[in-house]
Amino acid sequence: MSPQQSEITRLIERFYAAFDNRERRTIDMAALREMFLPEARVMRVAAGQTDSWSVDEFIAPRAAILTDGTLVNFHEWEIEGATTIFANIAEHRSQYRKSGEQRGEPYAGEGRKFILLCHVDGRWRIVSVLWEDL
DSSP: OOHHHHHHHHHHHHHHHTTOOGGGOOOOHHHHHHTEEEEEEEEEEETTEEEEEEHHHHHHHHHHHHHSSSEEEEEEEEEEEEEEEETTEEEEEEEEEEEEEETTEEEEEEEEEEEEEEEETTEEEEEEEEEEEO
């Protein structure tokens, strides 16, 4: 695995781990924000429509439900992923699963994410995330 590939793999792992609140873990919003370019976008496709958020618009409601007891013992993990690197740009295709308890009921699912990245200022950062739950 190349050094670039290793760095992207670690970034993707940190991205998924950022939403893990098992064992009373807390979300480090500043660290999560640092994974993204400031102008990055996060988009979801659901029921034939798209939702689009800035990084802060994406993080805020998720941080709330992961800290106010709405969603507990939650984590997401990649079950399959592949990265293609073209010099200073890359794309990561990911299939993932998620599990937790939402309002006292079991919560689980899976989906796919496409994550676009760029290498700027000596490190890889997320430009956009597009996902769809299955």
